[in-house]
Amino acid sequence: xxxxxxVVVDAALLFIAWWIAFWLRFNLDMPAEFIPVAWVSLPWxxxxxLGILIxxxxxxxxxxxxxxxxxxxxxxxxxxxxxxxxxxxxMQRYEAFPRTVLVLxxxxxxxxxxxxxxxxxxxxxxxxxxxxxxxxxxxxxxxSDAAAALRALKGSHHWEPVGILTPQPEDRGRWLQNVPVxxxxxxxxxxxxxxxxxxxxxxxxxxSPQRREALLKASGSGVTLLTxxxxxxxxxxxxxxxxKVEIDDLLGRDPVQLDVAGLAELFSGQTVLVTGAGGxxxxxxxxxxxxxxxxxxxxxxxSEYAVYQLEQxxxxxxxxxxxxxYTANVREVDRLRAIMxxxxxxxxxxxxxxxxxxxxxEHNEIEALRTNVAGTLHAARLAGxxxxxxxxxxxxxxxxxxxxxxxxxxxxxxxxxxxxxxxxPDTRYVSVRFGNVLGSSGSVVPRFTTQIARGGPVTVTxxxxxxxxxxxxxxxxxVLQAGLMGRSGQIFVxxxxxxxKILELARMLIRLSGKTxxxxxxxxxxxxxxxxxxxxxxxxxxxxxxxxxxKLRVAKTAAEPRDEEAVLRWxxxxxxxxxxxxxxxxxxxxxxxxxxxxxKP
Numbered sequence: 001x002x003x004x005x006x007v008v009v010d011a012a013l014l015f016i017a018w019w020i021a022f023w024l025r026f027n028l029d030m031p032a033e034f035i036p037v038a039w040v041s042l043p044w045x046x047x048x049x050l051g052i053l054i055x056x057x058x059x060x061x062x063x064x065x066x067x068x069x070x071x072x073x074x075x076x077x078x079x080x081x082x083x084x085x086x087x088x089x090x091m092q093r094y095e096a097f098p099r100t101v102l103v104l105x106x107x108x109x110x111x112x113x114x115x116x117x118x119x120x121x122x123x124x125x126x127x128x129x130x131x132x133x134x135x136x137x138x139x140x141x142x143x144s145d146a147a148a149a150l151r152a153l154k155g156s157h158h159w160e161p162v163g164i165l166t167p168q169p170e171d172r173g174r175w176l177q178n179v180p181v182x183x184x185x186x187x188x189x190x191x192x193x194x195x196x197x198x199x200x201x202x203x204x205x206x207x208s209p210q211r212r213e214a215l216l217k218a219s220g221s222g223v224t225l226l227t228x229x230x231x232x233x234x235x236x237x238x239x240x241x242x243x244k245v246e247i248d249d250l251l252g253r254d255p256v257q258l259d260v261a262g263l264a265e266l267f268s269g270q271t272v273l274v275t276g277a278g279g280x281x282x283x284x285x286x287x288x289x290x291x292x293x294x295x296x297x298x299x300x301x302x303s304e305y306a307v308y309q310l311e312q313x314x315x316x317x318x319x320x321x322x323x324x325x326y327t328a329n330v331r332e333v334d335r336l337r338a339i340m341x342x343x344x345x346x347x348x349x350x351x352x353x354x355x356x357x358x359x360x361x362e363h364n365e366i367e368a369l370r371t372n373v374a375g376t377l378h379a380a381r382l383a384g385x386x387x388x389x390x391x392x393x394x395x396x397x398x399x400x401x402x403x404x405x406x407x408x409x410x411x412x413x414x415x416x417x418x419x420x421x422x423x424x425p426d427t428r429y430v431s432v433r434f435g436n437v438l439g440s441s442g443s444v445v446p447r448f449t450t451q452i453a454r455g456g457p458v459t460v461t462x463x464x465x466x467x468x469x470x471x472x473x474x475x476x477x478x479v480l481q482a483g484l485m486g487r488s489g490q491i492f493v494x495x496x497x498x499x500x501k502i503l504e505l506a507r508m509l510i511r512l513s514g515k516t517x518x519x520x521x522x523x524x525x526x527x528x529x530x531x532x533x534x535x536x537x538x539x540x541x542x543x544x545x546x547x548x549x550x551k552l553r554v555a556k557t558a559a560e561p562r563d564e565e566a567v568l569r570w571x572x573x574x575x576x577x578x579x580x581x582x583x584x585x586x587x588x589x590x591x592x593x594x595x596x597x598x599x600k601p
Contacts, residue, residue: 010113013116014049014112021105025100045105048084061074066117071118138164138223140201141167141214142168142204153201159199162195163180163195165183172184192221225512263481266292271345273300273339275349276301282351284473288473289349297321299324300330301326301352304327346389354367366577412587420564432482444467466499466533467499482552
């Protein structure tokens with residue numbers, strides 16, 4: 001929308017520039033005989049310049065946020081306006097018209113029109129809360145990243161950048177947008193005291209190794225660390241306001257590249273059923289699927305509260321999506337059959353499982369079999385009976401050379417899914433393995449966070465224990481990608497990046513909380529039953545082959561097929577509370593690579 005006031009201001013500035021151009025041409029002493037020529041040619045200049053400015057959408061700009069991009073657009077329009085003015089004036093053949101004016105005027109016009117816009121932005125920025133009311137903020141990152149962060153912070157009402165810390169020592173002493181470069185990242189504590197800042201913004205882009213390096217160097221300095229919001233957070237929060245650094249930021253991983261067109265074709269208008277929909281992974285799968293225009297989303301979970309929370313969230317985020325929410329247990333085959341026969345899903349994402357290793361290792365061994373094996377068998381077989389196009393099992397790295405009941409039960413579930421792939425050729429059965437997911441229920445991060453909030457100590461089982469980690473959205477997106485590209489019977493292995501020591505993870509969380517290890521001590525409790533020092537993504541008798549997706553590989557398993565009916569019958573007949581050793585002996589017969597004690601020091 002064109003604002004008449006802006007047009008009037010520009011017209012006045014063009015008028016002034018026109019007369020100054022004449023005066024400059026004659027060294028500020030314009031002869032009287034040229035005044036009529038200036039007046040008679042003035043309408044042509046105004047018409048040409050204002051017309052080009054209007055046609056070039058210059059008046060759609062918001063002066064308060066004018067930037068180099070808007071000034072560049074203005075300069076191009078003034079240049080075209082100047083050329084048009086010259087053509088129109090010369091066509092009139094005014095006697096003795098000073099052609100130098102046609103060169104001077106565009107230069108003056110750019111100076112005046114651009115200057116008034118910059119002045120307006122500077123004035124509006126001074127109208128923000130007084131600097132004394134704004135909190136000082138350090139910027140951490142390369143100069144290019146710091147420049148982007150400074151531009152984003154222009155709209156912040158709470159933060160005043162007072163210094164920049166870069167990885168390059170040679171940048172010290174330079175200035176960027178009137179903010180000095182105080183030194184390197186290692187000098188954050190001294191720079192904070194010098195500038196009176198207790199907060200720093202990490203400007204490196206998400207997923208970059210530079211961000212992780214900056215976070216590691218800056219953590220433990222006593223300075224609170226912030227970062228700019230991701231694009232997916234802009235709808236819920238002001239993008240100009242930073243957020244606190246989260247543990248996800250430490251992974252230093254590139255965003256997952258999805259085959260958006262293929263996933264949209266797979267899910268758009270289709271019925272998708274998710275088991276374990278209220279859990280960490282299941283709920284994220286529901287969120288991701290909802291983005292692709294699913295026709296109907298059927299959510300199944302044993303927890304009433306989890307289903308209620310998911311229903312409220314998805315209804316708010318996708319009010320037009322047809323969601324159906326069931327409280328049901330995958331172990332109850334008749335209930336699951338009724339749900340699947342009613343909705344006939346095109347895709348089933350099976351995330352329902354018991355995953356807590358120590359709980360499943362003592363007193364609950366049979367529960368792991370009933371949910372992780374029998375529940376998977378029920379869901380996978382019913383998917384084949386209902387003509388489901390794709391069935392995806394969420395598996396785990398603990399299924400590789402398992403040392404615990406939970407891992408062995410998931411490995412057996414993979415074998416059952418592969419057996420069913422031969423029975424139901426019209427359904428693609430795929431399993432996806434990945435490691436620990438940051439922030440998921442039962443993971444170490446929420447436990448460490450709670451312990452830190454309590455004042456410690458933070459408990460780590462062993463100083464050398466290592467794990468692979470990924471974020472919940474990353475895991476869910478790769479599950480969908482594997483489900484799209486997988487052939488029936490395949491087991492996909494995710495690229496989990498480099499493993500991380502749990503001890504280092506605990507130290508990072510302590511430092512990111514603004515504490516030190518003197519404030520929050522770390523104690524070692526010893527490995528728990530069934531726990532490994534390290535996790536593997538492939539068994540010793542397996543090899544992998546690449547896929548078109550850089551973060552997914554296919555495992556070639558050497559496992560012999562199992563009789564799923566016999567497996568299901570044993571689980572049903574063994575009784576409500578069989579001895580744990582009896583369950584382990586049976587699992588060893590079914591999963592030869594299962595060996596309690598593997599991976600221990």
